[in-house]
Amino acid sequence: MMGQNYQLDGAILRATEAITLWQSERGIVKIDENTLAISIKLDDHKKGYIFHGNGKLILDTIVETEEGAIGKPVEKEIDKLFLMLGDAEKVHPYLKTTSKEDLNKMGYKDQKEFVAKAEDLCNRFFRERVHSRQGLDEGLIFAFQNESHKFDILVANGSKLVYKATGIAFVSNEHKVVLKSPSEVVCSNNGKMAIVKKACRL
Numbered sequence: 001m002m003g004q005n006y007q008l009d010g011a012i013l014r015a016t017e018a019i020t021l022w023q024s025e026r027g028i029v030k031i032d033e034n035t036l037a038i039s040i041k042l043d044d045h046k047k048g049y050i051f052h053g054n055g056k057l058i059l060d061t062i063v064e065t066e067e068g069a070i071g072k073p074v075e076k077e078i079d080k081l082f083l084m085l086g087d088a089e090k091v092h093p094y095l096k097t098t099s100k101e102d103l104n105k106m107g108y109k110d111q112k113e114f115v116a117k118a119e120d121l122c123n124r125f126f127r128e129r130v131h132s133r134q135g136l137d138e139g140l141i142f143a144f145q146n147e148s149h150k151f152d153i154l155v156a157n158g159s160k161l162v163y164k165a166t167g168i169a170f171v172s173n174e175h176k177v178v179l180k181s182p183s184e185v186v187c188s189n190n191g192k193m194a195i196v197k198k199a200c201r202l
Contacts, residue, residue, distance in 0.1 A: 006047065006126065008118055009039040012111050013095035014102050015053065021084060021091065022140055022154075026161050026172060027059035029142060029154070031078070036106055037095055038118050039088060046092065048085035048141075050118040052106055054078065057144065057154070059163055061170040063179045063186045065193050070186050071170075071179050074163070078144060081121050086140035125151060 015035040022029045035053025039046045055078035062071045084091075100110065108114045125143050128151065139157025146152050152165035161172040169180040177188040187194045 007041050009041055012098050012114055013037045014098040016094055016096055019094050022156055029057050031055035046088035048088050050081060050083055050121060052081045063177050063188055080145045081117060083125055083143040
C-alpha cells in the first residue's frame with residue numbers, strides 16, 4: 001500500500017511530444033513522444049507521474065580542483081518505469097489518453113498490467129523513503145530503477161541538487177559541491193577544496 005495516502009489515477013496517458021521534465025545548468029531529464037504515464041494523486045491533487053518510455057538523464061557531476069577535474073558526468077538512457085514527484089500540472093497539458101496499441105508497443109498486454117507494475121514501483125519507492133527517513137516535500141524528486149532493482153534518486157529544489165546512485169553521491173548548492181565515490185570524497189566551497197582519499201581494503 002502506498003504511503004501517505006498517495007494513489008494512482010486510473011487513466012493511462014501518453015506524451016504527445018517530447019517533454020523536458022527538469023532542466024538546470026547541472027543537467028536535464030527528458031522523455032520522448034509516446035512515453036506512457038499515469039498520475040500519482042494525493043487528496044485528488046496530481047502530485048507526480050509514473051512514466052515508461054524512452055528518455056534521457058544527463059548530469060554534470062564533475063568537480064573542478066587544482067589537481068584537475070574529478071568525477072565524470074552521468075548520462076543514462078531511461079527505458080524502465082520511473083517515478084517523478086512535483087511539477088505535475090506543468091506536464092499534464094502534454095499528455096492525452098493512450099490506446100491499447102500504445103500499451104502493446106511498450107510490452108503491456110492491457111491497462112491492468114501497466115497499472116500493476118506502476119503500483120509495485122510506487123510501493124517500493126514509498127517503502128524505501130520511510131525506511132531512509134527521506135522526506136517527500138523536497139522539490140522535484142525522480143526515482144529511476146537501476147540494475148540492482150533499487151532506485152537512483154535525483155532531488156532538485158531551487159539551487160540545490162542531490163543525486164544518489166550506486167557508487168556515487170553528489171550534492172550541489174550554489175557554490176558548494178560534495179562528491180562521494182568509492183575511492184574519495186571531494187568537498188568544494190567557494191573555491192576552497194578538500195579531498196579525502198579512502199583507504200583500500202586488503
